Amino acid sequence: MFNGGLFMAGLAGLFFNQATAWAGDNGITAGEVVVGQCAALQGPAAGLGTGMNAGMKAYFEEVNAKGGINGRKIKFVSANDDYEPDRTVDCTLNMIETEKVFCLAGYVGTPTTKAALPILQEMKIPLVGAFTGAEVLRNPVSRYVLNVRASYDDETEALVERMTTDLNIKDIAVFYQDDAFGLAGLSGTEKALKKRGLKVVATGNFPRNTEAVKTGLVAIMAVAPGAVIMVGPYKPLGAFVKEAKTAGLKAVLATISFVGTENLIKELSGASDGIIISQVVPSPDDTSIPIVNECQAALKKSTGDPLSYVKLEGCVTARTLVAGLEKAGANPTRESLVNTLESLSNLDIGGLSLSFSKENHQGLNKVYMTQVSGGKAKPVTKVTKP
Secondary structure (H helix, E strand, O other), rough: OOOHHHHHHHHHHHHHHHHHHHHOOOOOOOOEEEEEEEEEEOOOOOHHHHHHHHHHHHHHHHHHHHOOOOEEEEEEEEEEEOOHHHHHHHHHHHHHHOOOEEEOOOOHHHHHHHHHHHHHHHHHHEEEOOOOOOHHHHHOOOOOOEOOOHHHHHHHHHHHHEEEEEEEEOOOOEEOOOOOOHHHHHHHHHHHHHOOOOOOOOOOEOOOOOOOOOHHHHHHOOOOEEEEEOOHHHHHHHHHHHHHHOOOOOOOOEHHHHOOOHHHHHHHEEEEOOOOOEOOOOOOOOOOHHHHHEEEEHHHHHHOOOOOOOHHHHHHHHHHHHHHHHHOOOOOOOOHHHHHHOOOOOOOOOOEEOOOOOOOOOOOOEEEEEEOOOOEEEEEEOOOOO
């Protein structure tokens, strides 16, 4: 006797099995590819996570509006991890097991991304463009971590070069977040100084997700350095700058891109002028660069907000992932996505030259120097004392 229910169930199972077999990996079907992000979308580092998220989302929306990638629309799923490693682990597992993502992108932070690394390696899930420059995610090369931005070693080298050359400052202290991120910035500064026969003259630190900066400031004030390289997000560094100015610290202040440039400037109001900030993307106002124009237009359409350094990095990250998916062909797998990205050499992504290889999973290397003036981080070729 014909059993319609069994027939329909069997037919549904057949279509499901065919779709699964055709897709090869979770998170990709004939009409969709799922991309996941775990980042600080709430809390004291939220400006970084929401900035990366907005830049990526805007670019993905633009791609979808034009028909997607090989007929597939991008479904972008994001979740908050509060910039806490334990939550990143839970979030990553949820993305893989529940959301069934094809790949991950735009994670924020060194300790958080480092915590997810064993999962990525074990489950062979690509992560493209984490918002961190830590060497632990670059050396040794992890097959499933594709970094886009320049490293913290690149950034601290550029800062030390400008300090010692432009300002003739040799006594440099480091104020850093007491975790893997802060230690990466400290290590990069130490390497850059050692190269010049110098050493860090003092250090001070603070716990992650706090503004407990006074003890670290006291340690730095004790030696009255000529400059301080700060390694942290905008909330604690804003607190440090305010306390330092009140205490009478005369040092030149500098920081790396992770700070969240516009967030720091807003945090400090008029007290940010003179701060030197290294960047890993060009100025979001430089419309002579095609990808800046693209990202400005995409963000305006998506949220109406102006482009920032963090949002531009999110957009560049999305552009990199899209380039990999486009070139991976009609039926990409996670492995073919990694292989495709590794094959990219001097790919022009709107005025930026992107290169990966099996031995190098960092697509961009350039560091751009800026200095805050009039409440704006302006590109400079030579830094000056405030």
